[in-house]
Structure formats: structure tokens, C-alpha cells
Amino acid sequence: MPxxxxxxxxxxxxxxxxxxxxxxxxxxxxxxxxxxxxLLKTASKTAFGKQFDFKTIKSYAVFRDRIPIATYESIExxxxxxxxxxxxxxxxxxxxxxxxxxxxxxxxxxxxxxSTEALEDCHYKAGKDMLSLYFxxxxxxxxxxxxxxxxxxxxxxxxxxxSYFGDLSSIIIQNLPFWAELSSTPSNKTSLMPEWETKxxxxxxxxxxxxxxxxxGVPSWMLVLLQNVLKETxxxxxxxxxxxxxxxxxxxxxxxxYRQLYEDLFPKPNFRFYEIYNASEGFFGIQDRNDSxxxxxxxxxxxxxxxxxxxxxxxxxxSIIPLSxxxxxxxxxxxxxxxxxxxxxxxxxxxxFTSLSPYRIKVSGRTKHFINVFGEELIIENAEQALAxxxxxxxxxxxxxxxxxVFMEKDTQGAHEWMIxxxxxxxxxxxxxxxxDTALQEVNSDYEAKRYKNMTLHPLKIHKAREGLFYQWLxxxxxxxxxxKVPRLSNTRDVLDELIEMNT
Numbered sequence: 125m126p127x128x129x130x131x132x133x134x135x136x137x138x139x140x141x142x143x144x145x146x147x148x149x150x151x152x153x154x155x156x157x158x159x160x161x162x163l164l165k166t167a168s169k170t171a172f173g174k175q176f177d178f179k180t181i182k183s184y185a186v187f188r189d190r191i192p193i194a195t196y197e198s199i200e201x202x203x204x205x206x207x208x209x210x211x212x213x214x215x216x217x218x219x220x221x222x223x224x225x226x227x228x229x230x231x232x233x234x235x236x237x238x239s240t241e242a243l244e245d246c247h248y249k250a251g252k253d254m255l256s257l258y259f260x261x262x263x264x265x266x267x268x269x270x271x272x273x274x275x276x277x278x279x280x281x282x283x284x285x286x287s288y289f290g291d292l293s294s295i296i297i298q299n300l301p302f303w304a305e306l307s308s309t310p311s312n313k314t315s316l317m318p319e320w321e322t323k324x325x326x327x328x329x330x331x332x333x334x335x336x337x338x339x340x341g342v343p344s345w346m347l348v349l350l351q352n353v354l355k356e357t358x359x360x361x362x363x364x365x366x367x368x369x370x371x372x373x374x375x376x377x378x379x380x381x382y383r384q385l386y387e388d389l390f391p392k393p394n395f396r397f398y399e400i401y402n403a404s405e406g407f408f409g410i411q412d413r414n415d416s417x418x419x420x421x422x423x424x425x426x427x428x429x430x431x432x433x434x435x436x437x438x439x440x441x442x443s444i445i446p447l448s449x450x451x452x453x454x455x456x457x458x459x460x461x462x463x464x465x466x467x468x469x470x471x472x473x474x475x476x477f478t479s480l481s482p483y484r485i486k487v488s489g490r491t492k493h494f495i496n497v498f499g500e501e502l503i504i505e506n507a508e509q510a511l512a513x514x515x516x517x518x519x520x521x522x523x524x525x526x527x528x529x530v531f532m533e534k535d536t537q538g539a540h541e542w543m544i545x546x547x548x549x550x551x552x553x554x555x556x557x558x559x560x561d562t563a564l565q566e567v568n569s570d571y572e573a574k575r576y577k578n579m580t581l582h583p584l585k586i587h588k589a590r591e592g593l594f595y596q597w598l599x600x601x602x603x604x605x606x607x608x609k610v611p612r613l614s615n616t617r618d619v620l621d622e623l624i625e626m627n628t
Contacts, residue, residue, distance in 0.1 A: 215465030275341030426463030
């Protein structure tokens with residue numbers, strides 16, 4: 125079949141899904157209620173379903189009152205039983221895949237169960253929806269005339285009872301139909317190589333000759349790959365390497381610190397950036413409009429949502445509400461019940477609703493990723509808004525950062541201390557520090573109050589990181605590639621002190 129005809133047929137098929145999305149946008153609460161009853165009925169004969177008598181739960185109120193909110197630690201024992209081969213614990217279908225996630229605040233690995241339903245009805249469905257929304261907004265797209273450059277994690281085998289674990293991206297690649305590989309680069313074999321630096325070289329070598337029309341991956345790691353592509357080809361921009369590339373689908377970390385870097389790499393006026401919101405636990409949101417910074421909350425992926433109002437480090441679980449009761453511009457800790465067997469599970473992310481018809485969100489931070497040593501309640505969203513202002517005013521670019529507290533001592537006041545790796549340094553780091561400090565006060569009234577006349581907090585301090593510092597830190601931790609990230613904000617100095625020591 126000629127490529128133009130294939131492109132037209134495929135895009136037409138993908139756009140048919142838009143009508144189904146319009147249904148959950150029009151009837152969001154009905155869709156969510158129906159989904160909750162489906163999940164309860166499906167899992168009623170599991171060990172978990174019998175323990176909490178799912179068969180007699182006929183309303184959200186009963187569901188809320190009967191089933192406790194869970195964290196990974198509270199269900200870890202059951203997950204380990206499943207990893208050893210025991211089935212029908214929290215979901216009826218056989219579960220042999222586990223998405224490994226070390227999180228961002230602990231070195232401890234988590235193993236999130238991935239059912240067949242979660243793969244088919246959530247992650248794969250979301251991948252197709254991502255393309256459906258893109259084609260719906262860009263009628264002249266030629267995306268399917270080339271290949272997608274994908275960057276995932278490694279895959280490892282857990283060698284007991286036919287149970288497997290690896291990065292979610294690798295589990296998805298491992299289970300894709302054979303024809304999906306034909307539209308992607310690199311090959312599955314290269315994508316699943318376990319050693320990150322060896323894989324990076326192989327991806328560069330394999331992908332440069334291809335006609336790449338789209339890219340997908342975590343911004344921090346994709347940036348490393350693209351810099352290696354430029355080094356290998358001697359080109360100035362990625363557009364010079366792949367002139368027909370038209371969109372980059374990104375997720376995993378905030379894009380704000382990276383946007384200018386990517387705009388420089390793809391200096392085309394019509395190049396698109398599309399954000400997605402997924403995690404090991406599920407796929408939650410997709411940017412549904414060109415040039416938007418909001419995500420459409422996807423309501424028919426087998427995920428039932430609940431939300432806990434979240435302020436600083438405080439989340440009152442008794443105040444939990446369903447989707448139908450959320451309000452605009454309030455921080456919520458997200459709780460999910462899924463077709464992978466997670467029941468009322470706190471994923472650790474916070475979101476804000478920017479629209480209620482349809483439901484659109486922005487990811488505002490992490491429930492465990494903030495600085496609140498002095499009552500300043502600084503979350504990632506605040507930090508990245510302020511960094512964007514400082515970079516814009518000083519014509520600088522940031523590739524990575526981390527921040528933590530300077531604790532009060534007998535004769536010293538508290539402060540925040542930052543380690544920042546610049547892609548393009550400001551001419552005057554002290555001036556950058558002042559602008560950043562001022563911007564933080566503008567976006568966070570609690571920080572502003574603590575900074576008033578230096579009564580609680582002194583001006584922040586910035587260390588300029590040497591090139592590759594954050595990469596080396598991740599390498600030392602065995603966290604290169606995949607979904608691993610440097611903690612951005614922390615209430616302790618553990619990460620910051622390690623970075624400072626390595627920077628000397």
C-alpha cells in the first residue's frame with residue numbers, strides 16, 4: 125500500500141476514537157460510576173474482593189467507607205505473594221508482569237502489578253488515543269509516513285515462578301504485536317538492552333538513518349540521546365538530522381525546564397510538543413489541544429479516580445472526594461482504583477483541575493516532593509514557575525536541578541540551597557539567585573511570608589553544578605535510563621549533600 129494512502133486510512137481509523145472520547149467528556153461522572161461497579165463486580169471473587177465483600181457494595185459511599193486507602197507499603201506483602209506465583213489476590217486475571225519503579229524519594233524498588241486488562245485497556249489504548257488526538261488537531265500530519273523514535277527503560281527477568289519485572293516502557297514494548305515494531309525505532313532488541321550506555325550508542329547508530337517523524341520519551345533522557353545524535357552526526361539541530369520530525373510526545377517529568385532546549389533542537393515553527401501523564405500505575409492524561417499546557421483526564425481506561433485536598437504536606441484522607449466533587453485550582457493528591465488490581469491507591473502525585481467540562485488537569489507536584497521545613501510549603505510547580513522566570517530574565521537554560529533546606533542552627537537562620545546544572549549559564553549567578561528568590565516569593569505566598577525581612581528564611585544559595593553531575597549521581601545509584609529522576613525538592617539534605625560532595 126502506498127505510504128500516503130496508508131497514512132490517510134490509519135489516521136481516519138484513529139480519529140474515529142474521538143467520538144468515544146466525546147462520550148466520556150459529556151457524561152464523565154456516569155462513566156466513572158459505571159466503571160467503579162464494573163471493577164467491583166470483576167474482582168468480587170478475588171481474595172481482596174471477598175475480604176471486603178465487594179458483592180454488597182452498591183454505591184460510592186459504601187466503597188469509600190469500607191475499603192481503606194492504600195500505599196505501596198500497605199500492600200507490599202500481597203504484591204510479593206503475587207510475584208511468587210499466587211494469583212487471584214486483588215485481580216482475577218493472571219498477573220505475571222510487574223512495573224519496577226524506584227520512585228523519587230527512596231531507593232527502595234516498587235513492583236506495580238500489570239494485568240492484561242491494564243496493558244490492553246489502559247496503556248495501549250492510551251497510545252492510540254495520543255495519536256488520535258494529535259491527528260484530530262493536525263489534519264495535514266504525515267506522522268505515519270515515518271517512524272517514531274522511542275526511548276524506554278531496560279528489561280530484567282525476575283526468575284521465580286514465571287514472574288517478570290522491568291520498566292513499564294519495556295513491559296509495553298515486550299508485549300506489543302510484531303507489526304508495531306515496524307513503525308518504531310530502535311528495534312525491540314535494542315530498546316530492551318539492559319545496560320544504559322551501551323543501549324544509548326546502539327540507539328544512536330540504529331536511528332540516525334531512519335525517517336523519524338515523531339519522538340516519545342522522558343525529556344531528561346531524550347535530551348541525552350539527542351545530544352549524542354548531534355555529536356555523532358555533526359549537525360547543529362535535530363531538524364537537520366530528521367527534517368520530517370513533527371512532534372515530540374513527552375512525560376515523566378515537567379517539561380518547563382527543558383522547553384527552550386527542545387525548541388532550539390527543533391527550530392521549526394510548526395513543530396509540536398504534546399504532553400502525556402502516565403506512570404507505572406496507569407495512564408491518566410493526554411494533552412488534547414495544540415499548544416496547551418493542560419491534560420485531558422482520561423476516564424475510560426479502567427481507572428476510577430478519587431481526590432484528597434492537599435496543602436503543603438497535609439492531606440486529610442477523611443476529606444476524600446470523587447471526581448464529581450472536585451473544584452478548580454485546588455491541589456489534590458490523586459487516589460486510583462484500577463483494572464490492574466490497585467484499590468484506592470495513593471500514587472504520590474498532586475494535580476490541579478483547570479477545567480471541569482471537560483475535566484482537564486495540570487500535574488502540580490508530588491506528595492513527598494516538596495520543601496516545608498519552615499512552613500513555606502514549596503512544591504515543584506512553584507519551583508519550576510520561578511526557574512522559568514529566572515531563565516527568561518537572564519537568557520539562561522537549565523538542564524537539571526535539586527534543592528533542599530539549610531536547617532536553622534543556634535546563630536543562623538534557615539534557607540534553601542540549590543544545585544543547578546546549566547545548559548546555558550547566566551552571566552551573573554548572583555543576579556540569577558536574586559531573580560529566582562524574588563520569583564519564588566511571587567508564586568508562593570508562604571515562602572514570601574517566611575522571607576519577609578529574613579525573619580525565618582535567608583536568601584537562597586545556588587551551587588553551579590559541573591557538567592554531567594546529575595548524570596553521574598544517577599549512574600552511581602544504578603538509575604540510568606527509564607523513568608529514573610533526580611529528586612527535585614526534598615525536606616532533607618541527603619541528596620543535596622551528596623551532590624555538593626560530588627561537585628568538588
